[in-house]
Amino acid sequence: MTGITRREFLRASGVGMVVGGLAGGCAGAARGDMAPKTGRRVVVIGGGWGGATAAKYVRLADPSIEVILLEPNRTFVSCPFSNLVLSGVRTIDSLTFDYRGLRRHGVSVRHEAATAIEPETRRVRVGEGYLQYDRLIVSPGVEFQWEQVEGLAENQDKVLHAWKAGPQTVQLAAQLGSMPDGGVFVLTIPPAAYRCPPGPYERTCQVAWYLKNNKPKSKLIVLDANQNIISKAGLFRAAWRDYPNIDYRASNKVVKVDPSGREVATDFGDKVKYDVVNLIPPQRAGTIAVQADLVGADKRWCEVNHLTYESVKHRDIHVIGDSTIGLPVPKSGNIANAMGKICAVAVVHLLDGKQPPALPPGNTCYSWVNDREAIAVVNAYKIDGGKVVQIEQKLTPGQSVAVAQNAVGWATSIWNDILG
Amino acid sequence: MRIALTLVFILAVAGAAGAGPLDAPGATKALNCAACHGPSGQSPSDAMPILAGLWPEYFKKAIQDYAAGRRPSPEMEPYAKQVLELGVDDVAAYFASQQRASTKVKVDAAAVERGRAAAQQCAVCHGSEGKGDRAKLIPDITGQPPGYLRTQMLLFKEDRRSPGDERLKALKALMKTIPDETFADLAAYFSSVR
Structure with missing residues (x-):
């Protein structure tokens, strides 16, 4: 970005007017510097699995660094385990947490949305104001590509994704609950890459179990x-033997939805009627990452350094979590948590002028196949030649209550690791 | 821009002295462990064991056994290989240096009393209070989460933990004589011993 003015940058990314318009006025005029910087400061955008972890761990690594976390939502709702809300096995309240723990670590949590990033001046714009940073950690999660499915953008209130745990999860559970017996529930899965690769198949289990x-x-x-x-x-196929009510159709990409006719259409022109539809749209990096030109040529995902998670496109800006691409890791909450910790350690080392340690992530991923049994896949990685490389992947031999007990243990620990 | 960079440099040098809990040797190599085993190995859950305060030689043997498949666990085998890759001695030393706080998982007082009465048979190896014998690598099982302790007893009984290990033959024979429901009582008791 060096050598490009902010105006040129905004024009190139095509967001300047949009952001100014949304903010309802002339950007930069009213609020100015929202919190003048007095020492070293890390700003984190996004308080999900990656961002909340990173904010906490920067403070753990060096409490002399000021950390500001920008997250519009006042509560954190866990995506992992949220498929159990659809089946009525868990409540959304049991997956909802606040940010008090982060504040106890000295993180300044601001429930506001970052609206633009200015790499050249090291500023994050928040509506009409801005915050300065020494290093920025961007953890914006995914955004949906509504335009990829005809009829979707204008029917977001009726055609639910429930792919960001929260109100839509509860609404979809209600739609499932009020569906008449004999009704057809259609679940559509987007092409990879998307958030949580096994998530749709776990959801298949939970909906089928409920039905x-x-x-x-x-x-x-x-x-x-x-x-x-x-x-x-293999594990999902085995689990589905208990559910003759599942009609699984591979290579069926949904390209159109018609809520008035209660029908979806595939790219082959096949039409499927539904009583309730759960359409998981195709995905890309969170909007702020696209606007800030952190995405690659695909305009979808952000490439990063495997040791520091610094963007390959902009200095001093790090990207973690589901928005990243290029590491041999799934887009999972556990990976985002691991990236948050590793990135935090790297950022503190870089601020100290030190070489960051070479730390690999790990991934533990549980899926519930009914109300009391789960399966799991675990991936461990190492750093080889400056890149993240997989050491091993292991699956549980089958579904069991014991694995589900470990799933609960994992969730209890990792929620605490992120927010506690 | 240059002024900003200079300022960052000055502030970086000024702040370099700040010491946090991640400065301990091995702390950063143990970061991935926290997702399941809690901060500093202080597991908050019922299922996952507390690693804080484990004897380093016991931790190292467990990691080596997991990595080699001698102690079968699809969850732990990949991570054990990662720990060996990063340096098991550093990670073992880190957890050994952490003060262990007993589990906060609540147990039923009646179960604790039943477990206390049944615990005599465990004392031969684990000592009268379950504190173990470091020289023989018999672990201190006190204060561990009850769910974890119960699961391990079941795994021993079914010969699914370290199958074929000659040194565990007597332990497994003993486990076969204990009804499953007593495991919950024993777990409640040992988890409550401080």
């Missing part, structure tokens, strides 16, 4: 844009 027990005449049709189940395939 089997509550609406035995109903059917679940799964339209998967991918050629096969893309995670834990």
Whole structure:
């Protein structure tokens, strides 16, 4: 970005007017510097699994560094375990946490949205004001590519994704609950890469389990844009033997939805009727990452240094979590948590003028196949030649209550690791 | 720009003295462990064991056994290989240096009393209070989460933990004589010993 003015940058990324318009006035005029910087400061954008972890761990690594976390939502709702809300096995409240723990670590949590990034002046714009940073950690999660499915953008209130845990999760559970017995529930899966590779297949299990027990005449049709189940395939196939109500159709990419006709259409022109639809749209990096020109040529994902998570496009800006691409890791909460810690340590080393340690992430991923049994896949990595490389992947031999107990243990610990 | 960079440099030097809990040797190599085993190995859950305060030689043996598949665990095998890659001695020393606080998982007082009465049979190896014997690598099982302790007893009984290990033959034979429901009582008791 060096040598490009802010105006040129905003024009190139095409967001300047949009941001100014949304903020309802002339950007930069009213609020100015929202919190003048007195010492070293790290700003974190996004308080999800990656960002909240990073904010906490920068403070743990060096409490002399000021950390400001920008997150519009006042509560953190866990995506992992949220499929259990659809089946009624868990409540959304049991997955909802506040940010008090981070404040106890001295993180300044501001419930506001970052609206633009100015790499050249090291500023994050927040509406009409701005915050200065020495290093910026961007953890914006995913945004949906509404335009990829005809009829979706204008029907976001009716055609639910429930792919960001929260109000939509509760609404979809209500739609499932009020569906008549004998009704058809259609779940559509976007082409990889998307957030949480096994998530749609776990959701398939939870919806099928609910229907089997509550609406035995109903059917679940799964339209998967991918050629096969893309995670834990053998374990999910085995689990689905308990659910004859599942009609799984691979290589069925949904390109159109018509809520008035209660119908979706695939790229082959096949039409499928539904009583309730759960359409998981195709995804890209969170909007701020696209606006700030952190994404690559694909305009979807952000490439980063494997040791520091610094963007390959802009200095002093680090990107973690689901928005990243290029590491052999899934877009999972556990990976975002690991990246948050490693990135925090790297950022503190870099601020101290030191070489960051070479630390690899790890991934533990549990999926619930009914109300009391789970399966898991675990990936461990190492750093080889400056790149993250997988050491090993292991699957549980089958589904079991014991694995589900470990899943609960994992969730208890990692929620605490992120927010406690 | 130059002024800003200079300022950053000055502030960086000024702040370099700040010491945090991640400065301990091995702390950063143990970061991934915290996702399941809690901050500083202080597991908050019922299922995952507390690693804080583990004897380093016991931790090292466990990691080596997991990595080699001698102690089968699909969750731990990949991570054990990662710990060996990063340097198991550093990670073992880090957890050994952490003060262990007993589990906060609540147990039923009646179960604790039943477990206390049944615990005599464990004392032969683990000592009268379950504090173990470091020279023989028999672990201190006190204060560990009850769910974890119970699961381990079941795994021993079914010969699924360290199958074929000659040194554990007597332990497994003993476990086969204990009804499953007593494991919950024993777990409640040992988790409550301070």
